[in-house]
Amino acid sequence: MSEPAAGLNSEQLGAYFALIEVGSLLQYAVDEHLRADGDLSYVQFQILARLVDAPDGRLRMTDLADGVVYSRSGLTYQAGLLDKRGLITRAPSADDERSVMVTVTGAGRELVARVLPGHVERVRELLFASMTEADLAGLGSILGRVRDHMRAVPPRSAKPRAGRKRTG
Amino acid sequence: MSEPAAGLNSEQLGAYFALIEVGSLLQYAVDEHLRADGDLSYVQFQILARLVDAPDGRLRMTDLADGVVYSRSGLTYQAGLLDKRGLITRAPSADDERSVMVTVTGAGRELVARVLPGHVERVRELLFASMTEADLAGLGSILGRVRDHMRAVPPRSAKPRAGRKRTG
DNA sequence: TATTGTTATACTCTATAACTATA
């Protein structure tokens, strides 16, 4: 990597490493907080947060999996844990008997509300404390476009990110 | 999170989510490639890459752990895997008999050289393809400063504390 | 005593494949 790196100049390489490192450190920090403060993994928090944001606090398993980028079985596992703790409920959908609707319970909402302040506090402290207004605008703009691009790029393996099952 | 989020404005929230998502998608993509192309996890690749960059291709276990931000035992586990595959060697340090020096082997260097082109290709395709020169300069500058800040921030109470004090 | 690293162990998480049931 001290070499030209066969396609990335040193400025790109630096930005790439910084992005990976910042993302990792940030995730590590918030994950630590969520576990200590709410006994939640980051994934579990994301699931709950999505539900809290959803109309009626309800989403199909598949929609959740699409968002969290998990295998179905992985989501079933996590949903099982959240269900056991009374943070969500699961019931067959009325529209489509194959589907399962996941709903946040009051306890789930309360837990999210409880950990959210500390969560955003960490984020602000780590990510935004050292940024100017211009930095924030620039970062948001650039990363927003990058994200859109990433989502648009067809996955190499040519299958939808949602259910990536190797060989079905 | 549809609420004011108790401390982050919507611009900050958007930047935060974009950062997490971009970082995750990027890591997922390169990890997938490294496994398919070199049977390496991202962590293993990082270890090898650091060694390739180090003088004489050698580093102490502790220095590696510091860089990769893992527990010692985790690094020992990963080093064991790489050692078994002949990609690194381990030997007691001459300076300090407690230390273990890790060295990349020729096979290790070859493997890194083999996967690197595809690796950077993915990064360019996903991360840089949609960015302008100005974007790159801005992103590198901002994230570089954020990383320095994150590294400088004293880690919150490690863990043993039940209720975290020391809010600043 | 503090530091370096390994080992033993337990646990979390994720993915694959086989399965059921609905469409």
Next chain:
DNA sequence: TATAGTTATAGAGTATAACAATA
């Protein structure tokens, strides 16, 4: 046949604590 989800299972990875050796 295709889709939605669960289950069984297996494997990778990580953290903790106990440990040995060296400083």
